[in-house]
Amino acid sequence: MSGCNCAGWWLAAAAIIVGFLYWKMKEIYKFWQIRNIPHRTPSLIVGNFGKVFIGKQSMGDALQEIYNEFKGTGPYAGYYTMLSPTLVVLDPEAIKSIMVKDFQYFHNRGEYYNEKDDPLSAHLFSIEDDKWKRLRKKLSPTFTSGRMKMMYSTMMENAVELKEYMQETVSKNSVLEIKDVLARFTTDIIGSCALGVQCNTIKNPDAEFREIGRKFLSTDFKNTLKQLFAFTFKSFSRRIGLTIIDKDVSKFFLDRIEETIKFREQNNVKRNDFLQLLIQLKSKGYLEDNDEGEIVDDKSTLTLNEIAAQAFVFYLGGFETSSSTMSFCLYELAVNPDIQKKCRDEINRILEMNGDKLTYDCIVQMNYLDQVIYETMRKYPVLPVLTRECGKDYTLPGTTMWIPKGTSVFIPVSGIHHDPEIYPEPNKFDPERFTEEAKNARHHYAYLPFGEGPRICIGMRFGLMQTRLGLITIIRDYNILPSDKTKVPLEMDPRSFIPASVGGITLKFEKIEN
Template sequence: MGIISWLAVTFSVVLILIGVLYLYLNVAFLYWRKRNFPYLRPTFPFGNLGVLLTRLKSMGEVYADIYRQMNGMKFGGVYLMHRPQFIVRDPEMIRNFLIKDFEYFHDHGFVFDEKIDPLTGNLFMLTGKKWKDLRAVLSPTFSSGKMKIMFETMVECGQGLTEFLDEYAYSKDNVEMNEVVAKFTTDVIASCAFGIQCNCLKHPDAEFRRWGKRMIEQSLMESIIGILYVLVPSIPIFFNLPLTSRSVSAFFRKVVRETIEFREKNAVKRNDFLQLLIDLKNQKRGKEDKPGFTMDEITAQVIVFFVGGFDTTSVTMSFCLYELAMNMDVQTRLSTEINTVLQQYNGRVTYEAIKEMKYLDKVVSETLRKYPPVTFLNRHCTKDYNIPETDLVIEKGVQMVVPVLGLHKDPEYFPDPEKFDPERFNEETKSRRPNYVYLPFGDGPRVCIGKRFGVIQTKVGLVCLLSKYEFQVCDKTADSLKIDQRKFIMTPTEGVWLQARYRSDPF
């Protein structure tokens, strides 16, 4: 066959495939219309979320745009390529989906295969009874009592954080705070989850910091695999492609195995997350008397705690410091409260002192409002659900999405939403606002299990910093922060550049 004939055949095949895809998607795009749901008109071939593939916007920003386009609607349908998604905007409906009717929406809906990628068998990914049983087992780790036990570790890491900044405060050099606080949170998580002192602030090339960055900075191929798991999971599963990088998986499995072997051999016990899992390792589970946790199951829980703990907390602290530098009146009021309370505790950062800092709580809440680390919530409909007071049915298998960023930036609930205003969270203002429009950690039975840990860690880091330093803008500070479109967690693209100056009355 000549080259011209070969090209003609290839061109014909491509045209036929495009035609088949066009016909298939046109049928798929009738899903919401056929069921009489309100919906946004999709475009060929990517439905309503095609901009995600261009990486011009993050998924959270795309859903926030959809939220705004649905203004005046309580809910509506969209398409992620061929897959129908149900978007909910109404606070009362959000309550139903997350809490009241949780039995219909108890799973996140991620498709995975533990045989291909054992580390996907974690609390975040698991479904049904397996998730429920594991949640019950792990919840005691995040009680107030456990937080108090881990608190001193957080404070020790916070003191290391302030010592690290001494050089910058003395020289008045600019410092990129997102990387600095990420090292602090890595130190905290490494100690509380693994019982390992890695001192990332003193040793910037520490393994934990490198592998922490490696987990969230995906290669192009890893990004493609992740997209395939969302759109057509059968493809990566057929080719045995893991969702977790094999190198990341190997590192954490090695660390967990070696740590557990050392503790068991030397009868070492620590009050940390890993110890709870070690204690469960040899216990029988359930009425069936199943064996206790395997090494892979333990590693899966530790790695999701590690990822969720260090990244979300570090970006929250970074965004908060940026807003405090841009709003010096807020920073002055907060630092005054911090130093006033610490005086009552002889300059010591204690659990009780943190609890007394009411304005600090407002500042952290407003940071999480403007910059929610997780910008949307997704739930999988596990059985047909009739929407109350309608004849509409959400069918089993449809994914429900709550656009958290859209809610947090809705002027109906948060007037002048781009303004950083901690007083949105005073008692009077909160009482006038509907419930379920502020969801930085989700809500209901599937609310983030590490919520309390993350908030306390954030507050400890901020108290240690603001009791000693004042943060100011510098010539490298952005007028507004650009968000990295490639990452699932809301992250500043170019970091947060500030100057740290000594306060006159530090503790």
Template sequence: MNPCEFLQWCLAILVLLVIYIYWKTREAYIFWQSRNIPCRKPTFLVGDFADVLLGKKSLGEAAQDAYNEFKNKGPYAGFSMLLSPRLVVMDPEAIKNVLVKDFQHFHNHGSFHNEKDDPLSAHLFAVEGEKWRRLRVKLSPTFTSGKMKMMFGTMMESVNELEDYMDKAVLQNSVLEIKDILARFTTDIIGSCALGIQCNTLKDTNAEFREIGRRMITNKFYASIKRSFTTSYRNLARKLKFKIVDPTVSKFFLNTIEKTIKYRETNNVQRNDFLQLLMQLKNKGCLDENEEGQDVDDKTALTLNEIAAQAFVFFIGGFETSSSTMSFCLYELALNPDIQNKCRNEINKTLEQYYGKLTYDCALQMAYLDSVIYETMRKYPTIPMLPRMCSKDYILPETKTLIPKGTGVIIPVRGLHHDPNIYPEPQKFDPNRFTEEAKKTRHHFTYLPFGEGPRICIGIRFGMMQTRLGLISIIKNYNIMKSDKTSVPLKIDSRAFLTSSVGGIILNFERLGK
């Protein structure tokens, strides 16, 4: 083939590719139009995803925009993620159908995982169907209140280290970037409770576990493109052997889990932590204690890779979400000193009832603190949208419209949480929204920081407890104030999938009398 013919072939292929992309773009538009579901006219190639790809908006913000634009036009809207159609579910009752009532049609997240080439990606959040059901049944007993009490002493060791660190840090400089401090605190808790390893990230800012944590949560442009592609074209991504877990992180976790298990089994070491429970599932297929929710009929053992994947998602899901929630909470308390004082008074009074000792039961008695945390998660939902995948053809109850198998679903959590018709003055920080009386006035499915239904976050108890403990430790010991370096309002990072602030959160801490 001469150069001229080669060029002609290249041009022909390019033209065919452009025609194909144009056809797919138009198909995505017609997909929703033909079903009488309101949507925007998608942009060539990228659909409704241009601002996300350019880093101008996060996926959560894009979903919120769709919610705000279409919420008064019906319970659903159409959205195009690249060339892939997504159904945005906006009505609380319709959301309930997707997450609970018709769960059998939407039991998958639609997240990319590649168990063969990327074993850590095959964790509880991402796996589907029978694989998910089996893992969920086996792992649910590891997060009972009894297991949380078992880990409480281990968690308190990290709380004491946080208090020591804060005392020393404030003596040197009262103005601190609190997000990184709390990320190190949660890294230490998760490392200890999940892996039985002393991470020491509070004592050593360059500790290996902290660097691994930073690599897990990357907001680089390439990572955003890769995440979008693997989510939209999962089968193709698997054939191309795509990996979404950083190879350095994957190697570190697999080696760490293998070495830790080998050491414990060789030396007969027992610890009250998550890994010990996973080891029971590896060796016996079930836990030693037959607690609530355990399916004793299924005693299929977990593999080493399955254990590593669950420890990985527990680590990544625990340290970033809780540290962000605590940071946003302290920021709001600095801006609202009356709420801060009320919260501190409750903490001190409750501690008095327990003779000054912070116990598991004591932490659960602080109702106003919980309301403050709930309001923080309303205003700053760590996961701003919930993904689902239609696993078999579904008829929308309100419209009798067929949604075919394989269609993605988006539930715009941030849109719901910031809807003034649901939460008046949504930018106002008001914990009174979460009194028992106030909660009864709203539809249950208008507040979804942990998801809902059978695929609700399995680690709610753990996440809430470490968040409570971190906040109690700081609020009871420090007056939290704005500094000249505090950003008001906060700028939310548009490149991040999880809700996070640009440049961290800088606050002023004044030590209260001991």
């Protein structure tokens, strides 16, 4: 009897716990109903996140659906990311409030980081509050146009290597999977400019730096679960020492940065790269030749871990985003030959005016090329969803409704970029959307490829420059065509947060004989 009684007690306890958890979830899922914010009915545990959770839908597509469904109901919609109530901002003016006007409420992204156990996760993109303010102020002068000019010669060396690789490869096989080629190109640029090392991935696809990038970006169910748990339970995840960056990746970067800094300091080696600026911030706490002329109040120095974290996010953020943009751009030029010709004609005209020398000043004159790049980033935004976290109780403008501190906020960039009321025929590739006249006719916050406000992407100038350089190198020398393996339209990978096509992007390249 005692055994039966014990089993009965256990069953009763389990029933009580399950009942409590069920009640708790139902209470959580009343969050938007109580606030009278339109929303979809959530499913238990997964909320509105079910398709994304099982890899059937990308995050960008999921939020684009929400945008399309609720954009006519008001400036906001409710969403449940598993057990986290999330505000989806649908209106450009409301987005402006979140990102700029009321920035004091939303200065954090709400990303998980763990400075103690996972030092590379504590980079500028993820850190919060005063730590972010301090680091942003120190790093902002490293990405001025003057600094870009300083790094340009290093970037040009990599462009020459890309040119040589294309000549050698296309002479043997004119059909290429271009995404991997461009990821290797951007890996080499960022390795040189951020870490001060020669990665040599354009010549060696299996080079260590390329493998590290692949390892970090690989998606599997275990990593997805870990990141979801960390996002939902940030404080608890830090208490238990949860890490989201692979230990091998972390050790590789920390060791490589430490070795490079030690070598430069011991041998008095100085280079025109991002790492040299970080070393200056490590030794002095400020940049001696600040070309913005700012007066430096905070002279606290950066630690080795802080330097490594910034170099890490610069490396990972730069090579994947720029290579994706270039790949999608070349695909669109292949299926839109009239746009490709107009782009090439501009490149040739400006190069001819500059003695066929591809200088920094020459590149920034290529307005139509920029329009083509901007349209690519509209159609394929590298960050299809922007995130913020409410730092204190906030009343939604124009309403009596409020959200409490800690509420997550999503800005559905992909939804806005594909809104036919803002961009007619949104699936059509049309660079004319980015003439000065067309841009001025739109709300400024209807185009958000780099974010906006104080937390706009700090590496925007660098990313655009390497994107321009890679595209010019290919477009001026090759006629780009769809191949038998090119999928039209592209099939997008639902498991990838950054827009990615299944199987890469395969195109045909015909050498243009001058």
